[in-house]
Amino acid sequence: MSHDVDVIVIGGGPAGSTAARLLAVWGHRALLLTRPAPGPPLAESLTPSCARLLEQIGVLAAVNGAGFVRSTGHTVRWGTADDRVERFAGGTCGWQVSRDAFDRVLLNQAKVGGALVHRHASVRDVTHDGQRHVVQYEERGHTRIARASWVVDASGRTGFTSRQGSARRILGPRTTAIVGLWEQRPSWGLADESHTFVESYRGGWAWSVPLSRIRRQVTVMLDPSRTELASGRRLRQTYREELARTDLMRRITPDARFIGSVWARDATSYECASSAGVRLLAVGDAASFVDPLSSFGVKKALASGWLGAVAVHSALTEPAMEQAAVDFYVARQLAMMTGLRRQFAVLAGEAREAHPAGFWDDRAGRDADADLNEPDIGALRTDTAVRAAFDAIRERECLQLASVPGVEREQRPAVAGNRVVLTEHLIVPGQSLPLRFVRNVDLVVLARLAPSCDDVPQLFDAYVRAAAPVALPDFISALAVLVAKGVLRFA
Ligand SMILES: Cc1cc2nc3c(=O)[nH]c(=O)nc-3n(C[C@H](O)[C@H](O)[C@H](O)COP(=O)(O)OP(=O)(O)OC[C@H]3O[C@@H](n4cnc5c(N)ncnc54)[C@H](O)[C@@H]3O)c2cc1C
Structure with missing residues (x-):
């Protein structure tokens, strides 16, 4: 049997399941080909x-219903001699997931959304016959072919299409x-057992x-070439030795029981020179892998699967776009x-201060000034002119804002x-990218409405009716950006 569909998604991790689900929900014939992820x-x-x-x-409902541990924050010992307890803002909770269970939830949701899901299909080759992609895959001992106008490569670190040379x-x-698994009965006796513990x-x-x-x-995350691992020393011994060099981890594990065996996973960061080919997008880790320290790998995969689906959907429904x-x-x-x-570079810099050693020397300073290629919202928020405008807006009873000509x-x-879609952007003086x-x-909506409103509550109300609900502090920050960057001025 061969399939002829609109989109073939290779890989059923968070990025692939997201892309396949959304494309199917939005009315396209989406085929997801994946194989079980290797190792524990x-x-x-x-x-x-x-x-x-x-x-x-x-x-969200399916993930919440899957029974994962809900975490309230992190306990961190990063370049300091003390533990720092960081709770998530506003009492919100994260998820601590075993990736096999999490991936199953998302794969099921791809199927529920209407995608055709093959869980034991290993893609071997992707070619193009001039009109459509031709994907060859192995499924339970059989070689099969599927065709599609688009391919979304969500094959993770395997990076199927980049290995093919694209x-x-x-x-x-x-x-x-x-990695090792530990058990402590009846419980670990930690201040907050839902926390991720992190230590440099x-x-x-x-x-x-x-x-x-x-x-x-x-x-433990280490550079194999800086340990005895490179000389073929046994993994378990290196693991034990490295744990003994830590403080927080050494403190929580002594009475715990070690279960099973120690195993290793490559966690080297990388990025592909391009995340797109001819009607082909690489999403999630297939495009780039960021150091896991940020805990943003899955979020990045979800975001990239979503955006990849948006891009393919746009191209399929409006070829001119x-x-x-x-x-x-x-x-x-x-x-x-x-x-x-950039975030990782900052954390690596902090770690190097405390541990001026090779591992951190290699990582600190890299990428600290990398060009974001998009407006740096973090920098805008700490910009002194934006802060001054923020304070001025909060102090004024009457706004009296006017548009700045030009x-x-x-x-x-x-x-x-x-x-x-193509939409109007503001070319803001001193801001290299349009906003x-x-x-x-x-x-754009805010700049249009501001001159006709007398005060913040009136402008906020008009904005929410014209656009969408937003948080008031975000709204005032955005208004402050417009004032500080010379799009609006106090009359
Ligand atoms: C040690 C470590 C710890 C991490 N910790 C965290 C963390 O705490 N939080 C976090 O958010 N992120 C973490 N990450 C990052 C996270 O694991 C990845 O960023 C995320 O899994 C990326 O999802 P993905 O869908 O792009 O790829 P993957 O999850 O890798 O999915 C790719 C899928 O494609 C399948 N596949 C591959 N090749 C083929 C083929 N030829 N044919 C068919 N199927 C194929 C694979 O079997 C797999 O199912 C960690 C990563 C590492 C290495």
Whole structure:
């Protein structure tokens, strides 16, 4: 039997299941080909900020119903001699997931959404016959063929299409995760057992994620070439030695029982020279892998699966938008990766202060100034002019804002619903990239409404009716950006 569909998705991790589900829900024939992930499942930590994406993808209820440990924050010992307890803002909770169970939930949701899911299909080759992609795969001992106008490569670290030569990979310093499972009965006796424990140490960093009240995975991340692993020394011995060099992990494991065997996973970061080919997008880890320290790998995979689906949907429903949609996807993918690399560079810098050793020397300083290629919202928020405008807006009883003449507007791509569309952006003086949204607030709408409103409550009300509900602090921040950057001025 061979399939002829609109889109073939290769890989059923978070990125692939997201893309296949959404494309099917939006009316396309989507075929997802995946094989079981190799090796034992990792325990992974998902921050509460994933909730919005999970909701948008339509899988939040299923994830919440799957019985994962809900975490209230992290306990961190990062470049300091003290533990720092970081609770998630507003009492929100993250998820501590065993990846086999989490992936099953999302794969089922892809099927519920209408995608055709093959769970034991290993893709062997992708070619193009001039009109359509031809995908060859092995399924239970049989070689099969499927055809589609689009391919979404969501094959994770395997990076199926980049291995076929469509995009070169740029690698970061080598990192190996060595993982072990521990059990402590009747419980671990930690201040908050739902927490991820994270610690930097001289040889790398270590973390522990709970899978239940009694079980935790404890992982050390190191550079194999800087340990005896490179000389073929046994994994278990290296794991024990590295744990002994930590502080927090050493403290929580002594009375716990080690279960099973130690295993290793490559965790070297990389990015593909391009995340798009001809009617082909690489999503999630197939496009880039960011150091797991951020706990954003799954979130990045979900976001990239969602955006990849938006781009393909736009191209399928409005062929004239194909190039703009693909370019937009590639630019956003790059910006997402660069933002995460910058965050890691900051944390690596902090760790190097405390442990001026080779592992951290290799990582600190890299990417700290990487070009974001999108408006740096973090920098805007700490910009002194924006802060001054924020204070001025809060102090004024009467807003009296006027438009500054000469601010230009240009049509640029943005996401509206499930499509990439061309919409008006503001060309803001001193801002290298055009602006449309700051913290989900639509600056074009806000700039249009502001001069006709007398005070913040009236403007907020008018904005929410004209655009969408947003948080008041985000709204005032966006207004402050418009004032500070010279789009609006106090009359
Ligand atoms: C040690 C470690 C710890 C991590 N911890 C965290 C964490 O705590 N929190 C977090 O958010 N992220 C974490 N990550 C990152 C996270 O695992 C990844 O970013 C995420 O899994 C990416 O999802 P994906 O869907 O892109 O790829 P994957 O999850 O890798 O899915 C790819 C799928 O494609 C399938 N596949 C591959 N090749 C083929 C083929 N030829 N044919 C068919 N199917 C194929 C694979 O079997 C797999 O099912 C961690 C990563 C590592 C290495």
